[in-house]
Amino acid sequence: MRVLFLTHAFNSLSQRLFAELRADGHQVSVEFDIADAVAEEAVALFRPDVIVCPFLKRAVPASIWREHLTLIVHPGVVGDRGPSALDWAIHEGRSEWGVTVLQAEAEMDAGPVWAARRFPMRAATKASLYRNEVTAAAVAAVREALARVDAWRAGRWVPCPADECAGEQGDWRPAMRQADRSIDWTRDGTATVMAKLCAADGYPGVADALFGEACWLFDAQPGPPSEGATAGAVVGRRADGAVLRATVDGAVWIGHVRRSAGAHPFKLPVQIAFAQQVAALPLTADADAEAIGYRESADGHVGFLRFDFYNGAMSTAQCEALRVALEQALARPTRVLALEGGRDFWSNGIHLNTVEAARSVADESWANINAMNDVCLTLLLATDKLTVAAMRGNAGAGGCFLALAADVVWAREGVVLNPHYRNMGNLYGSEYWTYLLPRRVGTGAAGAIMADRLPLLAGRAVEAGLIDACFGRDLSAFEREVAARAGALAGAGDYPARLACKRAARAADEAEKPLAAYREAELAQMRRNFYGFDPSYHVARYHFVNKSAQSWTPRHLALHRETGWRVPEDEAEAAT
Numbered sequence: 001m002r003v004l005f006l007t008h009a010f011n012s013l014s015q016r017l018f019a020e021l022r023a024d025g026h027q028v029s030v031e032f033d034i035a036d037a038v039a040e041e042a043v044a045l046f047r048p049d050v051i052v053c054p055f056l057k058r059a060v061p062a063s064i065w066r067e068h069l070t071l072i073v074h075p076g077v078v079g080d081r082g083p084s085a086l087d088w089a090i091h092e093g094r095s096e097w098g099v100t101v102l103q104a105e106a107e108m109d110a111g112p113v114w115a116a117r118r119f120p121m122r123a124a125t126k127a128s129l130y131r132n133e134v135t136a137a138a139v140a141a142v143r144e145a146l147a148r149v150d151a152w153r154a155g156r157w158v159p160c161p162a163d164e165c166a167g168e169q170g171d172w173r174p175a176m177r178q179a180d181r182s183i184d185w186t187r188d189g190t191a192t193v194m195a196k197l198c199a200a201d202g203y204p205g206v207a208d209a210l211f212g213e214a215c216w217l218f219d220a221q222p223g224p225p226s227e228g229a230t231a232g233a234v235v236g237r238r239a240d241g242a243v244l245r246a247t248v249d250g251a252v253w254i255g256h257v258r259r260s261a262g263a264h265p266f267k268l269p270v271q272i273a274f275a276q277q278v279a280a281l282p283l284t285a286d287a288d289a290e291a292i293g294y295r296e297s298a299d300g301h302v303g304f305l306r307f308d309f310y311n312g313a314m315s316t317a318q319c320e321a322l323r324v325a326l327e328q329a330l331a332r333p334t335r336v337l338a339l340e341g342g343r344d345f346w347s348n349g350i351h352l353n354t355v356e357a358a359r360s361v362a363d364e365s366w367a368n369i370n371a372m373n374d375v376c377l378t379l380l381l382a383t384d385k386l387t388v389a390a391m392r393g394n395a396g397a398g399g400c401f402l403a404l405a406a407d408v409v410w411a412r413e414g415v416v417l418n419p420h421y422r423n424m425g426n427l428y429g430s431e432y433w434t435y436l437l438p439r440r441v442g443t444g445a446a447g448a449i450m451a452d453r454l455p456l457l458a459g460r461a462v463e464a465g466l467i468d469a470c471f472g473r474d475l476s477a478f479e480r481e482v483a484a485r486a487g488a489l490a491g492a493g494d495y496p497a498r499l500a501c502k503r504a505a506r507a508a509d510e511a512e513k514p515l516a517a518y519r520e521a522e523l524a525q526m527r528r529n530f531y532g533f534d535p536s537y538h539v540a541r542y543h544f545v546n547k548s549a550q551s552w553t554p555r556h557l558a559l560h561r562e563t564g565w566r567v568p569e570d571e572a573e574a575a576t
């Protein structure tokens with residue numbers, strides 16, 4: 001089918017759905033929901049069999065849904081309506097939630113139901129639930145809905161009217177306001193504070209104050225109780241910069257804030273937004289909450305290094321901390337080191353928000369990419385053991401290439417990779433990608449991946465030779481299998497031969513072209529991106545960090561806007 005996505009943004013759910021439906025053989029084109037007239041034009045150009053709206057912030061124009069089958073993905077159970085579905089579900093501590101695919105009608109979220117899925121809720125942020133459970137449920141429900149289109153057209157199947165199949169499950173819920181989210185530090189216990197912060201993360205955060213200044217709070221985790229502390233007081237800091245805030249019955253860590261005043265009105269690590277105040281706090285150890293953590297298998301053969309940076313973004317300081325942790329992990333007497341990245345994102349490359357907040361954005365971009373390259377280099381030079389990138393979550397740009405620096409790359413089923421840089425203002429990219437990408441897929445395919453700028457499903461990435469394997473229906477299945485496979489790798493009879501082979505390959509590659517030469521050539525291009533006359537990267541980063549509204553759909557996503565685009569029926573007619 002020709003499927004047109006009408007969406008507010010090409011977010012994680014839209015990317016996964018886009019990649020899955022293309023893999024199913026559908027022709028998918030994307031139009032951002034910018035204005036009614038633009039959406040109408042897209043529909044006229046693409047003449048879709050069905051319009052799918054994976055992520056909308058306003059109603060579909062009647063001129064569209066009256067004429068064309070339009071399916072809305074709602075992140076709520078059947079009958080639930082309103083713009084803050086997931087926020088309320090977390091806030092109210094629901095044990096189960098769901099996704100409903102409904103047909104657009106005049107009343108928002110009230111159309112007949114085409115398909116629905118349910119999932120058990122998990123103690124996690126809204127963004128994490130959205131990227132994982134909601135996205136998986138949406139893929140399944142949209143697939144089911146699309147499979148019903150032919151029967152519906154032939155009159156053999158009718159969708160269920162919302163009021164008939166809603167039962168007791170849901171209701172219209174208004175947009176959640178900051179008044180609903182606000183924390184009463186004198187009364188709310190840790191569980192309530194966590195629920196409020198989780199329901200608002202990644203957006204919009206909870207409006208509160210830190211160090212006497214109004215700001216929005218993000219990135220919370222339960223922390224160790226602090227004896228005798230006044231509830232609401234900031235009582236400590238973690239080595240990675242998060243601050244500890246006392247509650248009536250314990251404490252929570254806060255890792256990120258958005259200040260409402262000042263020069264940088266976007267999300268930043270607390271220790272950057274409030275550098276002086278955080279530096280004055282006492283250090284409090286909490287190994288489980290730290291972004292970087294290391295453990296070993298019971299037999300000591302496999303090391304696991306996790307680096308769970310918020311949103312997968314890696315600042316200069318975080319890259320340096322990771323390089324040190326990596327060196328320490330590599331010095332351990334293990335045989336295999338598995339790099340686990342973060343839970344939701346394996347890595348998304350350099351930290352564009354901390355770059356944006358720097359005194360010199362060019363200098364900070366330069367420092368960050370060099371620190372990132374140093375992590376890659378440490379991994380590439382690790383010839384004393386085998387290394388594995390175990391991608392539990394999505395990866396983008398430099399984060400993808402960091403994974404390719406490992407000897408073996410595995411990804412969880414459903415992981416979406418964006419192994420390219422150009423979407424960020426034509427950034428050339430570094431992280432030794434000019435060495436790593438062609439060595440895996442060949443020069444021609446490497447050029448196509450970079451030029452296409454499209455999200456790639458892990459399964460497809462295996463077919464393309466970009467990564468080695470994709471498995472695990474969910475995170476715990478993936479982690480279990482990573483442990484088993486890494487253990488098998490460490491215990492295999494051919495381990496010494498594999499290690500020798502790796503050393504020989506590295507030496508041969510180095511003799512042909514040193515890693516330093518790849519780095520130098522990439523950085524010469526990056527220098528132009530950062531310091532040159534073309535400001536595209538700085539403009540793109542500014543809009544990305546400040547979440548500027550979309551004003552057009554990129555051509556590589558909007559097939560119907562390609563020069564010479566014609567629907568196949570017209571092609572056939574023109575040919576006869």
Ligand code: COA
Nearest residue numbers: 011012202311313348349350351352353396397398418424
């Ligand atoms: N630096 C800072 N923040 C980043 C980031 C980065 N490199 N990559 C992602 N984020 C943040 C986003 O701003 C967003 O923040 P929010 O919590 O305030 O909403 C969050 O991570 C999730 O990103 P989002 O874009 O909504 O996720 P997605 O799954 O829809 O898209 C990517 C994933 C990787 C395609 C997209 O985030 C992206 O293009 N990131 C930039 C990658 C890049 O160019 N890195 C620099 C070159 S190495």
